[in-house]
Amino acid sequence: MDFAPLFHNFAKHIALTKTEEKFITSMLEYKLIKSKDFLIQQGEISKHSAYVLNGCLRGFTIDSNGFEHVLSFAPKDWWIADMYSLLSQKAGNLNIEAMVDTEVILISKINQEKMYEKVPKLERFFRIIIEKSLVAYQQRLNDNLSLTAEERYLKFCKIYPQLINDIPQKQIAAYIGVTPEFLSKLRAKQARAK
């Protein structure tokens, strides 16, 4: 198994020695998640965070009317977890599903804590990762409070140009917060305007 992409990811923010890399490697698990299989499902207590080697995951909730809401897409080189459940060790409400066959590296909560003890630099790494994630969620909440559905769709296209053609349109609708029907209408309007 080739963990190199993960170490490249670490190297963006911290410098690890060979010894540290070796130790960290011993803490990691590899997993292939087949298309439409789940990494975790709502109601479970989450045990791992995941780094995506290739493929794509999506994190979504299901509301009381049965509608899905996508909280995040995790393509290649992204991190994903049900942070609420992972931190609190209570039942989560996030589902994480593979949109295509997806290879991930898993870090269990227990190993993550061991890693923080042995390699305190990782506290810094994950602090930075989480800071960036926080900024992205704040921005997205602000967009949901202040932009129209059309503006949110155009912004999505700008931010995730690679995803636009790769993922089903109904997933984009569930991410920006509209029905698939309305997104279809928006897209027809965009196409007409050209």
Added chain:
Amino acid sequence: MDFAPLFHNFAKHIALTKTEEKFITSMLEYKLIKSKDFLIQQGEISKHSAYVLNGCLRGFTIDSNGFEHVLSFAPKDWWIADMYSLLSQKAGNLNIEAMVDTEVILISKINQEKMYEKVPKLERFFRIIIEKSLVAYQQRLNDNLSLTAEERYLKFCKIYPQLINDIPQKQIAAYIGVTPEFLSKLRAKQARAK
């Protein structure tokens, strides 16, 4: 100036020695922000994060139609910052305003970095703080995607019972994402239902 509340806040997650506390104290600034004054305004490059000793701040944006959207309230013992601007050192779009006379402890970005160098335990502290903040924003985004305005209002009342009576209703409206008129209607309906 009494920094004790801040050290109580640190003590929730990490243990500091007297020497460390002394060093940290030398990195802090005290500030009184008068009611309606701003800690930062959109367009500025943010230089500090703030810990609230007493009073209450609110972080809000102003959209292209002039409407305000509240991203966070920071009452006593909370942290607040324009994380985007603080991290990127680019112009931010957050305004942080005092809702009443508010005393804060400020940590400049430069001092924060010095503190991470000298007291690496603080990486852990801020990682944990930011993790919790991330979970809260994810939850709130999910609420905005899946709940009605009425459900969001009732949830706000549950989560921030102390704020309900202390802050203007229009600020609550700007937080949950409705017009003040609609919130007024919701409240009238609630009152009638009792």
Added chain:
DNA sequence: ACGATTTCTTAATCTAGATTAAGTATTTTC
């Protein structure tokens, strides 16, 4: 390769919440 399932589109109808407007409390300020 082909039937079955899923996704996407279009269009009519509906509704939660916005907008506009006008009046009534409540604060703030000097």
Added chain:
DNA sequence: GAAAATACTTAATCTAGATTAAGAAATCGT
């Protein structure tokens, strides 16, 4: 402590986006 400013309420009207429904296109499973 009165005038001005701000916050809240109520009600009529409007609209962005939801719902329902039905057909067309794409994808999947065997």
